[in-house]
Amino acid sequence: xxxxxxxxxxxxxxxxxxxxxxxxxxxxxxxxxxxxxxxxxxxxxxxxxxxxxxxxxxxxxxxxxxxxxxxxxxxxxxxxxxxxxxxxxxxxxxxxxxxxxxxxxxxxxxxxxxxxxxxxxxxxxxxxxxxxxxxxxxxxxxxxxxxxxxxxxxxxxxxxxxxxxxxxxxxxxxxxxxxxxxxxxxxxxxxxxxxxxxxxxxxxxxxxxxxxxxxxxxxxxxxxxxxxxxxxxxxxxxxxxxxxxxxxxxxxxxxxxxxxxxxxxxxxxxxxxxxxxxxxxxxxxxxxxxxxxxxxxxxxxxxxxxxxxxxxxxxxxxxxxxxxxxxxxxxxxxxxxxxxxxxxxxxxxxxxxxxxxxxxxxxxxxxxxxxxxxxxxx
Numbered sequence: 001x002x003x004x005x006x007x008x009x010x011x012x013x014x015x016x017x018x019x020x021x022x023x024x025x026x027x028x029x030x031x032x033x034x035x036x037x038x039x040x041x042x043x044x045x046x047x048x049x050x051x052x053x054x055x056x057x058x059x060x061x062x063x064x065x066x067x068x069x070x071x072x073x074x075x076x077x078x079x080x081x082x083x084x085x086x087x088x089x090x091x092x093x094x095x096x097x098x099x100x101x102x103x104x105x106x107x108x109x110x111x112x113x114x115x116x117x118x119x120x121x122x123x124x125x126x127x128x129x130x131x132x133x134x135x136x137x138x139x140x141x142x143x144x145x146x147x148x149x150x151x152x153x154x155x156x157x158x159x160x161x162x163x164x165x166x167x168x169x170x171x172x173x174x175x176x177x178x179x180x181x182x183x184x185x186x187x188x189x190x191x192x193x194x195x196x197x198x199x200x201x202x203x204x205x206x207x208x209x210x211x212x213x214x215x216x217x218x219x220x221x222x223x224x225x226x227x228x229x230x231x232x233x234x235x236x237x238x239x240x241x242x243x244x245x246x247x248x249x250x251x252x253x254x255x256x257x258x259x260x261x262x263x264x265x266x267x268x269x270x271x272x273x274x275x276x277x278x279x280x281x282x283x284x285x286x287x288x289x290x291x292x293x294x295x296x297x298x299x300x301x302x303x304x305x306x307x308x309x310x311x312x313x314x315x316x317x318x319x320x321x322x323x324x325x326x327x328x329x330x331x332x333x334x335x336x337x338x339x340x341x342x343x344x345x346x347x348x349x350x351x352x353x354x355x356x357x358x359x360x361x362x363x364x365x366x367x368x369x370x371x372x373x374x375x376x377x378x
Contacts, residue, residue: 035213039198042210047202049304050120050209059311060116063109066314070106073321074099090153090172097176098146102317105139108132109314115207122207126196129207133195138187140280141230143316145179147276148234151241154269158248186230189222209307211294220295223287231284235277242273272323275316283313 033042042050049055081096111132115122122129153172197210211219249266286306293302 033201033210033213036200039200040210040212041201042199046210046303047199050199050202050204050206052304054304054308055116055120059307060113062311063113063116063314066318067106067109067113069318070102070109070321073318074103074106077321078103088169090168091150091157093169093172093176094146094149094153097179098143098150098320101139101142101146102320104135105143105314105317108135112136119204120206120209121204122196123205126194129196130191133208134187134190137190137226138183140313141186141226142179142183143320144231144234144280145183146176147272148237148241149175149179151238151272155241155245158245183230186226189218193218216294220291223291227284227288227291231280235281238273238276242269245269275319275323279313279316279319282309286310 033040033046077099078096081092081099111124111128149172153168156168193215194212195208196205197212198205199210246266246269249269283306286302286309289302290306
């Protein structure tokens with residue numbers, strides 16, 4: 001009992017020491033520093049982060065992986081949805097928009113790779129820096145919004161499986177256009193204050209890494225709002241949708257004929273939800289924490305962790321095609337046929353021939369594949 005009390009006292013002592021240190025370090029106030037007309041002079045801790053191998057080696061390597069995997073995967077997904085899948089469904093419409101959002105994010109990644117490899121020195125000008133930042137956050141929140149739309153649509157499909165697809169397609173297109181317009185309108189404040197800031201005691205120009213003290217209220221207010229509306233609200237909607245969907249699927253597991261398919265759907269739902277939370281939760285929580293610390297001018301020891309989680313969140317652009325697209329057997333067939341340069345007419349003939357062969361085996365008769373195909377074409 002005495003040892004437990006001693007441990008509690010020691011814990012409280014170290015906690016008080018930590019809080020006192022945070023308050024007394026007047027020379028460290030967030031990832032910023034004294035501001036002049038020329039730029040910002042960073043404190044020692046911020047300089048160490050910008051010069052560390054974390055930002056100059058680890059981050060660009062992760063972004064290279066995102067670009068190498070995400071660019072062809074999302075380009076292939078868009079190609080299949082536009083030119084190979086003839087019968088469109090609400091889910092395919094939302095998935096196509098998700099692939100487009102991921103692709104628009106990925107095509108700007110080479111600039112971030114060059115920026116970090118160059119020692120966090122931005123050499124492309126203020127305008128391009130603002131465009132990069134707007135695309136980075138805009139497409140991240142677009143991805144979150146479309147994942148939320150897919151979650152709600154899947155729940156609706158489970159609860160109301162016999163609704164009219166054509167009417168739902170019109171709703172899906174309207175919602176998709178609305179998401180793009182709203183998100184891109186919400187990114188306009190990023191163009192209204194400086195994203196490129198000169199670090200006078202390092203002789204470099206940073207892009208979005210350093211915030212001028214005179215602009216911290218604008219930056220903090222904006223990102224706290226976006227983090228709440230763009231992540232917290234959609235996450236709650238996703239969790240509710242998937243929980244209700246799981247409840248509906250589990251309630252009908254008694255029928256052995258559909259139990260196997262439903263178990264597969266349950267595994268997919270849990271996988272999607274877990275990947276969504278793993279990719280976006282750490283980065284958005286750290287985004288909120290970072291700007292709260294910046295606003296209150298407290299010792300910001302978490303900036304390295306914040307930019308790391310933000311970088312790891314970009315891996316979602318690589319994961320989305322494999323979770324949402326390649327897990328579908330129909331989509332995999334379209335991808336395989338695209339790589340084999342098979343036209344839709346050839347694929348249709350193969351399907352008819354395969355169906356005819358299965359029918360002939362069941363009826364114990366022999367039917368020529370070519371004859372069956374030709375009769376179908378006529």
